[in-house]
Amino acid sequence: MNLFRTLVFSAVFAGGLVGALASAMHIAVTVPLILQAETFEKPEPAANVSAHEHSGAQVHSHEPVKAAESGEIEFGRNAFTVIAMILAYIGFALLLNVSAEMTGGFGDVKAGSGWGVAGFLVFSLVPALGLPPELPGMPAADLFSRQAWWIATVACTAGSLWLASSTKFGWRWPIAAVVVALPFGFGAPHPLNTASEVPTSLHFQFVVSTLLVSFVSWQILGVSLGWLRSRSWNDTAGREDASARRTTAR
Template identity: 35%
Template sequence: MIKQLFTSAVLAGLVAGIFAAALQLIFVVPLLIEGETFEQGLVVHFTTVENGTIETPVGNPDVMAQLPRHVGTLAMNMVVYTGFAFLMVVGFGIAQRAGHSVNGRSGLIWGLAGFLAVNLAPAVGLAPELPGTIAADMFARQMWWLGTVLASIAGIASIAFVRAPWGMITGAALLAAPHVIGAPVLDTYYGIAPPELASHFAARALAVAAASWAVLGATAGWLWCRSA
């Protein structure tokens, strides 16, 4: 069991980490770099002139000029997704002992559930933030994010594995609780980066996370099934 857990987690984490880093470098990092130019004041969203207001043209950041940063992105993704993979395969082991089968297909469902708990549910209250976006107190946001992730995991597990009717009710309540409480937000909206760029960044970040979790779950489930 230990060898099965370790092998599945490490290999799945490396595959998903490389996949996630590739998607981020193509779709997310260019927007991140562009957002930083607004945050640092190198580019401004609007500049005033005598006859009104004009928008500064959007630049085309040189992604390949930041190779050390990209290597760091790859390394961080491999570490993060390997950690997620270990948590997932521990869940595989518990589910298997309870009589549930684990394979590539069911692993894909586990991966999508992980995306829901770790990325999508918190994003309902706190969307992925582009540099130059003004936000509420960081500690308060971190605590809300952590509570939302834990409540979402518990809620999904209750719905998926508790056969009694109260499992569905409890799970739904846990999923809804953080959003009923509400995420910490500012009293007004303002920021440095263009809102169009921020929304594009948030959408791409969530899409990449969904694809990466799907790859992680399917790969981990397939490896788990084969190593068994």
């Protein structure tokens, strides 16, 4: 299981680094926009409170709090954001590692940058074309249908990129285009009533800044994985169980 170890270690290292950097960028740029949007959120009906209860670090009530309490809440909230962001990028790094390994490896840093673009397209840009990043307080369709559409779009975009880049048959480009267009043909779920108290300019600013931060984060992730995985010390890792063979050959 040399390969598994290499994939996990490099993903933890690169994902940890990118998660920490991405948290800093998001806490500086996008989280303030989320906090601003929360001031437009309407209190939820009592019957729905259990489903959307925000406890602990994610307090959504806007009752006046003392400055010290507010600072503590903000610190706790951001600490959870850092942990979750690091975990998310470790997960993304594992998926990127596996995809690259299945199609011939990273090769070098430049190839890593290409994989970063692929990750950004699959997990950020293409799903955002149908379901733009949402701010709290904005109307949205049923959560389950949006999650299902998001997962289907991620799968179709990844499949489409694989068809276009790793296959050789003549019709691969038109078929790849059809595959990526499928979820859009089906239609992303949107609410019937789109009226919102959240200003359009705030939402626009949020969409642009989340996509920009995501692009930078994916680039750092791709480049760092490309660098780590193209080092000589793991050139043959997993392709053959080298250590076992060395032991036997002695």
